[in-house]
Amino acid sequence: xxxxxxxxxxxxxxxxxxxxxxxxxxxxxxxxxxxxxxxxxxxxxxxxxxxxxxxxxxxxxxxxxxxxxxxxxxxxxxxxxxxxxxxxxxxxxxxxxxxxxxxxxxxxxxxxxxxxxxxxxxxxxxxxxxxxxxxxxxxxxxxxxxxxxxxxxxxxxxxxxxxxxxxxxxxxxxxxxxxxxxxxxxxxxxxxxxxxxxxxxxxxxxxxxxxxxxxxxxxxxxxxxxxxxxxxxxxxxxxxxxxxxxxxxxxxxxxxxxxxxxxxxxxxxxxxxxxxxxxxxxxxxxxxxxxxxxxxxxxxxxxxxxxxxxxxxxxxxxxxxxxxxxxxxxxxxxxxxxxxxxxxxxxxxxxxxxxxxxxxxxxxxxxxxxxxxxxxxxxxxxxxxxxxxxxxxxxxxxxxxxxxxxxxxxxxxxxxxxxxxxxxxxxxxxxxxxxxxxxxxxxxxxxxxxxxxxxxxxxxxxxxxxxxxxxxxxxxxxxxxxxxxxxxxxxxxxxxxxxxxxxxx
Ligand SMILES: NC(=O)C1=CN([C@@H]2O[C@H](COP(=O)(O)OP(=O)(O)OC[C@H]3O[C@@H](n4cnc5c(N)ncnc54)[C@H](OP(=O)(O)O)[C@@H]3O)[C@@H](O)[C@H]2O)C=CC1
Ligand SMILES: O=C(O)CCCC(=O)O
Numbered sequence: 001x002x003x004x005x006x007x008x009x010x011x012x013x014x015x016x017x018x019x020x021x022x023x024x025x026x027x028x029x030x031x032x033x034x035x036x037x038x039x040x041x042x043x044x045x046x047x048x049x050x051x052x053x054x055x056x057x058x059x060x061x062x063x064x065x066x067x068x069x070x071x072x073x074x075x076x077x078x079x080x081x082x083x084x085x086x087x088x089x090x091x092x093x094x095x096x097x098x099x100x101x102x103x104x105x106x107x108x109x110x111x112x113x114x115x116x117x118x119x120x121x122x123x124x125x126x127x128x129x130x131x132x133x134x135x136x137x138x139x140x141x142x143x144x145x146x147x148x149x150x151x152x153x154x155x156x157x158x159x160x161x162x163x164x165x166x167x168x169x170x171x172x173x174x175x176x177x178x179x180x181x182x183x184x185x186x187x188x189x190x191x192x193x194x195x196x197x198x199x200x201x202x203x204x205x206x207x208x209x210x211x212x213x214x215x216x217x218x219x220x221x222x223x224x225x226x227x228x229x230x231x232x233x234x235x236x237x238x239x240x241x242x243x244x245x246x247x248x249x250x251x252x253x254x255x256x257x258x259x260x261x262x263x264x265x266x267x268x269x270x271x272x273x274x275x276x277x278x279x280x281x282x283x284x285x286x287x288x289x290x291x292x293x294x295x296x297x298x299x300x301x302x303x304x305x306x307x308x309x310x311x312x313x314x315x316x317x318x319x320x321x322x323x324x325x326x327x328x329x330x331x332x333x334x335x336x337x338x339x340x341x342x343x344x345x346x347x348x349x350x351x352x353x354x355x356x357x358x359x360x361x362x363x364x365x366x367x368x369x370x371x372x373x374x375x376x377x378x379x380x381x382x383x384x385x386x387x388x389x390x391x392x393x394x395x396x397x398x399x400x401x402x403x404x405x406x407x408x409x410x411x412x413x414x415x416x417x418x419x420x421x422x423x424x425x426x427x428x429x430x431x432x433x434x435x436x437x438x439x440x441x442x443x444x445x446x447x448x449x450x451x452x453x454x455x456x457x458x459x460x461x462x463x464x465x466x467x468x469x470x471x472x473x474x475x476x477x478x479x480x481x482x483x484x485x486x487x488x489x490x491x492x493x494x495x496x497x498x499x500x501x502x503x504x505x
């Protein structure tokens with residue numbers, strides 16, 4: 001399979017692509033990113049089988065990783081379980097020093113890591129670099145936070161008693177990560193877990209295992225002891241069944257689809273594991289009559305098209321009030337037309353490929369369904385583009401019973417809906433089973449607070465199309481999951497309080 005991106009053809013662009021790919025491939029070669037990392041050793045699958053990793057922009061094979069199953073996952077659990085006693089008993093400041101080194105190594109290699117992300121995931125290089133900077137921020141935050149696993153004392157109810165609450169690490173943590181942020185998702189889960197004193201087993205997505213292995217390479221250099229940080233690559237189902245079925249694994253942290261999240265939740269029930277689930281979103285992006293329209297268009301462009309529309313916080317339904325509807329739609333279409341699509345290594349690229357063929361098939365299905373239901377395809381009628389590339393598409397007059405009202409598009413496709421009243425848009429925004437992020441554009445502070453209070457989402461972006469912040473609690477309500485990542489909320493997920501009641505008689 002081989003295909004060219006829409007604007008790859010010029011010589012200058014070909015040179016940029018060749019250089020970017022060479023940089024990432026050199027990293028894969030020099031760091032030998034073809035083995036999984038279990039118990040401080042780089043290991044192959046017991047079967048010796050491997051899984052090809054594909055560049056979604058070109059369709060060629062860029063690497064191969066072990067195709068592991070149950071036995072290797074069990075070895076990782078043994079290792080993480082054995083390492084737990086030593087790691088959890090280290091002084092918090094000793095763990096902080098190692099996390100700091102990990103953070104510094106991520107920073108020292110940020111450009112190589114960004115090239116690797118562009119190569120295996122497809123996002124434009126400047127977005128990949130922002131992803132690495134985000135990963136560094138999480139490693140830094142939780143390195144600092146390691147020292148702040150504060151407990152509490154509280155007044156006793158009897159004179160001869162004392163009450164103390166300590167914080168203890170949960171234990172062995174399994175982290176199953178998605179392909180849309182292949183490095184940040186690993187660090188965002190592992191840094192707080194490791195800071196708390198937990199040991200971890202990461203199962204990265206099949207499409208993007210190389211970034212997770214690169215994170216493991218740097219974790220090894222940072223000095224995490226053997227068994228503390230493990231990465232098992234391969235077939236999701238048997239690996240996940242081994243991880244969720246083993247009573248020694250005490251917590252599952254998962255980011256991915258709601259469907260798989262529910263399945264994993266059920267698998268964790270028999271051993272009653274702690275859960276942190278970041279699942280699908282279906283973000284409403286609301287523009288009120290009094291909004292600054294240019295700012296709203298700029299915010300919608302970022303929220304909709306970042307990572308080619310493949311984030312769980314991407315605007316999935318854009319609601320625009322009657323009075324500004326026509327102005328918003330015409331400016332949004334003009335801005336969409338100006339987007340540059342292509343290989344992420346070409347400077348100026350804003351939209352890269354979708355992750356794989358299934359993602360293209362999913363958006364084709366949702367667009368066709370909307371079209372048949374009466375939607376007007378205003379721009380981007382050539383969808384799909386070549387290979388995994390999908391041109392930006394704006395849809396208006398989309399009926400509320402079209403499938404894309406309920407399902408995540410995960411693509412650069414923007415359905416715009418018209419509404420009249422505040423009450424109407426709140427009802428529409430909340431008329432879905434998920435509740436991760438929402439966005440609201442208005443200049444009336446009372447209206448902003450009124451609407452934000454009633455939006456059933458864990459995050460609300462107000463006059464802003466991005467909400468990423470390592471110190472803030474990121475997570476959703478309803479079927480978007482449970483638990484929070486980021487800040488001290490994300491740290492507490494990996495800690496259990498233990499209450500000591502003293503008789504001092
Ligand atoms: N919240 C978010 O950030 C994300 C949301 N999504 C949503 O999900 C849709 C589908 O994307 P998709 O990649 O299929 O998402 P999945 O939920 O299938 O994949 C996410 C992770 O779960 C793993 N996984 C898949 N099946 C199982 C299983 N049976 N047991 C255990 N782990 C499993 C995947 O592994 P593997 O890759 O090896 O199959 C990957 O590591 C997207 O269109 C989007 O709507 C997807 C990704 C991220
Ligand atoms: O898609 C996600 O799961 C999280 C988005 C992270 C970000 O906003 O940078």
